[in-house]
Amino acid sequence: MFKNRVAYIVDSDASYRRRFALALRHQGLETRAFSGGGDLIEEASYLPAGCVLLAVRAGEGDGLETIRALLAQRSDMPVIVMRVDPTIREAVQALRAGAVDCLAIPCPMAKVRLALDYAYEILPAKVAHQQFIGEAAALRAHLTPREEDVLKRIVAGMTNRQIAHDLEIGVRTVEMHRGNIMQKLRMDNLVALIRFATLAGIAGSDEDAA
Amino acid sequence: MKMLHEERIVHPMTQLPLQGTGLAGWLYASRCALPSAWAQRAVDDIVAKSVPRNAALDVTGALLFTGARFVQFLEGPAESIVAIRQNILADRRHHDIVTFLSGGRAERVFSNWSLAYAGPSLFVADKVENLFHIGIRHTAEIIDLLEQFVIISEANKP
Numbered sequence: 001m002f003k004n005r006v007a008y009i010v011d012s013d014a015s016y017r018r019r020f021a022l023a024l025r026h027q028g029l030e031t032r033a034f035s036g037g038g039d040l041i042e043e044a045s046y047l048p049a050g051c052v053l054l055a056v057r058a059g060e061g062d063g064l065e066t067i068r069a070l071l072a073q074r075s076d077m078p079v080i081v082m083r084v085d086p087t088i089r090e091a092v093q094a095l096r097a098g099a100v101d102c103l104a105i106p107c108p109m110a111k112v113r114l115a116l117d118y119a120y121e122i123l124p125a126k127v128a129h130q131q132f133i134g135e136a137a138a139l140r141a142h143l144t145p146r147e148e149d150v151l152k153r154i155v156a157g158m159t160n161r162q163i164a165h166d167l168e169i170g171v172r173t174v175e176m177h178r179g180n181i182m183q184k185l186r187m188d189n190l191v192a193l194i195r196f197a198t199l200a201g202i203a204g205s206d207e208d209a210a
Numbered sequence: 211m212k213m214l215h216e217e218r219i220v221h222p223m224t225q226l227p228l229q230g231t232g233l234a235g236w237l238y239a240s241r242c243a244l245p246s247a248w249a250q251r252a253v254d255d256i257v258a259k260s261v262p263r264n265a266a267l268d269v270t271g272a273l274l275f276t277g278a279r280f281v282q283f284l285e286g287p288a289e290s291i292v293a294i295r296q297n298i299l300a301d302r303r304h305h306d307i308v309t310f311l312s313g314g315r316a317e318r319v320f321s322n323w324s325l326a327y328a329g330p331s332l333f334v335a336d337k338v339e340n341l342f343h344i345g346i347r348h349t350a351e352i353i354d355l356l357e358q359f360v361i362i363s364e365a366n367k368p
Contacts, residue, residue, distance in 0.1 A: 086333065088337070088351065088354055088355050088358055089358050091331075091333045091334075092327075092355065092358040092359050092362055093358075093362055095327070095329070095331055095333075095334075095359075096359070096362045096363060096366060100329075100330065100331070101330070101331045101332050101333055102331065102333045103332065103333065111332060114332060115332055118330045
């Protein structure tokens with residue numbers, strides 16, 4: 001049932017890692033095992049999208065840095081944290097850092113499968129989202145810093161006149177920038193522009209539009 | 211007012227009487243009556259309505275949604291808790307409401323009301339199921355779970 005799915009196992013415990021990988025392969029998964037989060041992060045950009053099973057062992061801290069670093073590179077990969085007797089605090093921290101779940105080691109395969117079912121269910125949407133982010137970032141590169149200034153203010157809901165006043169430029173200049181932005185981004189409406197700005201990480205202006 | 215739901219009370223009313231403006235608390239769990247495709251929108255709607263209402267009633271606490279169950283802890287003036295409780299019991303979006311904790315509280319746990327968590331985590335779902343199996347001994351654990359979500363999200367705010 002997990003045909004053509006890839007799972008990335010991270011665990012410093014070599015014998016558990018091997019047994020867990022074997023058990024997952026029995027479920028039809030392809031597996032790649034890593035002995036530490038750093039190894040996975042190093043390769044992350046080249047790997048096909050899959051689910052990460054990240055074991056955090058005693059003495060390895062909270063694992064939050066690994067989760068964040070991994071998701072910063074591959075926001076499309078669902079991360080499931082695994083640890084021995086996770087406390088409520090540890091689990092909540094992992095979820096808040098972006099993990100989809102936190103499972104106890106050892107974990108019955110039925111439960112691992114439940115967690116993986118969900119992870120693989122959301123994977124296609126995450127991959128698509130990651131692609132949109134990539135495309136938005138590529139488009140953003142075409143904008144000049146001034147055009148970004150104007151875009152931020154458009155997204156924040158400011159009128160051309162307000163933007164002109166705020167940037168101390170003429171209204172006609174704002175209109176020109178606005179036209180160029182639309183053309184470069186190949187968009188013709190404000191909704192698309194706002195969606196682009198969100199994906200590209202261009203936040204609205206902090207200053208109040210009024 | 212006619213109650214639409216049978217309310218099951220697992221925990222006996224606690225020590226302090228529930229009346230007037232004294233501080234009261236209510237911890238309950240219920241089952242989501244909506245198909246999962248609609249559930250997320252229902253949660254958004256509940257949160258949008260609850261934030262101003264709870265603030266107006268001086269009620270604090272947290273809501274948790276596992277996809278199948280709601281768990282909510284509310285605390286505030288006893289009359290506010292009674293009013294909200296009647297509202298919730300009449301709300302068709304959930305059923306099988308089970309009360310785990312109800313009555314006077316010495317002090318508040320939460321400083322405002324928020325959505326603690328809405329998601330698919332099996333860890334969270336298991337903690338909620340424990341409430342049903344082991345009942346009242348797990349009320350402290352659930353309130354701790356809600357509290358940790360709120361504390362950590364506050365700490366992550368820029």
